[in-house]
Amino acid sequence: MKQFVIKEFLHIFRDVRSMVILFGMPLVQVLLFGYAITNEVKDxxxxxxxxxxxxxxxxxxxxxxxxxxxxxxxxxxxxxxxxxxxxxxxxxxxxxxxxxxxxxxxxxxxxxxxxxxxxxxxxxxxxxxxxxxxxxxxxxxxxIPAANIPVIVPESRMLYNPSLRSVYMFVPGIITILLMLVSAMMTSISIAREKELGTMEVLLVSPLKPFQIVAGKVMPYVLLSFINAGSILILSYYIFNVPINGSLLLLLGETILFILLALSLGIFISTISNNQQTAMMLSMFALMLPTILLSGFIFPIENMPAVLQWFSLIMPPRWFITIIKSIMLKGSGIEYFWKETLILAGMTLVFILASIKKFKIRLA
Amino acid sequence: MGNNEYVIEAENLVKKFGSFVANDNLTFKVEKGEIFGFLGANGAGKTTAIRILCGLLLPTSGKITVAGQNVYTQTEAIKKQIGYMSQRFSLYEDLTINENFRFYGGIYGMSRIKIKEKTAEMLDRLGIESLKNSIVASLPLGIRQKLSFSVAIMHSPQIVFLDEPTGGVDPITRRQFWELIYEAAAKGITVFVTTHYMDEAEYCNRVSIMVDGRIEALDTPRNLKDKFQAKNMDEVFLKLARKAG
Missing domain, CATH: 3.40.1710.10 (abc type-2 transporter like domain)
Known part of the structure; x- marks a missing residue:
């Protein structure tokens, strides 16, 4: 088991592409979204x-x-x-x-x-x-003095993001995208790679149990995803002053739950794809695009056609974004989003069960 | 040999995929320390059989034991006793030789010291001590193949399964590879090897020839050649295949 994790880290550290995705992406994304992509009008x-x-x-x-x-x-x-x-x-x-x-x-x-x-x-x-x-x-x-013509002037106040800064909205979105990318896509690709190269067979013949194989593959990514989420939070806190109004512990807990969900999705994808290419395509189309488009990160869910609104219900990122927004910006506690948390936990369970089933069928 | 201690026993092994019968009533026994050749054309059912013996597939029916353990219920125990080298290359190309040994030794539960000893011994045997920190991808195919074999037997298994181990290598490397197989067999490791190179069949103690999912012949190469009045194993194989066709 220990050797397995060491091996997995070696794979990651020797692959330039993985390193760029793991450590370059968070930085670039936060800075890009923070500085360049804004909805604000200026100059x-x-x-x-x-x-x-x-x-x-x-x-x-x-x-x-x-x-x-x-x-x-x-x-x-x-x-x-x-x-x-x-x-x-x-x-x-x-x-x-x-x-x-x-x-x-x-x-x-x-x-x-x-x-x-x-x-x-x-x-x-x-x-x-x-x-x-x-x-x-x-x-x-x-x-024209107001007394002459009575005008109704509504006075508006924007709560939770008084200066309407778009960074507030993007940070939860980027964390979600990156966790999806690192956890789901990278694990599914790395498991698919073992299958493609034939090393998976050798592992299955060894005394390692399938559970150990999967856990060994997944563990490094749990750690790296967690570090990633943490570094995004730190970056956005210190550079863009995005507040964390709620409990940090709760935020990290929910993050771990979402990482587990993304990993179980990644494992599931790898059980249905036989090579890296398929795993990559599946993750791209089944995970990344819906995460970006349907989660309410960029386009408000309320404005979507009804069909897409239903579809967004089964998008894990949708629930996670709601959760981290309420923790970070509104500072609310678990009593306000226990439903979302339950949904995420339920989804995780479903994917894990489905993967176990797929894994067994393949062996029989 | 001849002490009749069998490490693999298969009786009426059947494997069906839907209506397709991949293995049709295979019955054979492999003795301890034997080099057992499992021959057949592509698609004859060799890989299916080897996967069943390794615990990667469940048979449809038949009584099969490997290393004295039942393949239906005791796959975990079997896995500790066997080594496996697949058709495809089984080392991690982005790791060094040393790292590969450490990893495979680790998953078989070997201690650090034991792994070190074994690695040194194997590399010394292959004469490539100096390459131990090289990335596997940079090595020539022949060396990689020999390394795969070394890794498959580093935990001293009772049986090692080799699935077309010499595909795509030159004749000289194949010769050297077979020397390694002989050395392993001399140490008491039973070698179960599939191949479609008929010249390699001559190196086996006994061979079974599969045609369309059935074992058509099983004997020593010499007896088979006598029986079919053939000059070499290639002819034996052609005669059998023609008969079946």
């Missing part, structure tokens, strides 16, 4: 066509650029140039202010202001328009 190029060019229109323009969200884009003098500038790809939005802006304001008419956004990236376009509208609305409220 986006915006052009202005100001047909009035008076004190009021200039005030609006100044407000926009003072917000920090927008940067002055290329100069456009007429509406006919708008499309051209979008095609070049630099500008993301154009603000068109109609003629006689100040005059209309003073006489109590509706001055016209138009926001034209490049919706080839709909999310950004949406955000840009809502930010800009917000700024313009604020300005108009400044001009």
């Amino acid at each position: 986006v190029k915006v052009s202005v066509i100001d047909q009035s060019y008076d004190y009021a229109s200039q005030a609006v323009v100044n407000k926009l650029f003072a917000s920090g969200y927008f940067l002055k884009g290329e100069h456009i003098s007429s509406t006919s140039e708008i499309e051209e500038s979008f095609r070049k790809g630099e500008n993301k939005m154009v603000v068109v202010i109609g003629p006689d802006f100040a005059g209309k304001l003073e006489t109590g008419q509706q001055p016209s202001i138009q926001l034209i956004a490049d919706a080839s990236d709909p999310n950004t376009a949406n955000l840009l328009v809502s930010y800009a509208s917000g700024i313009i609305n604020a300005y108009s409220r400044e001009l």
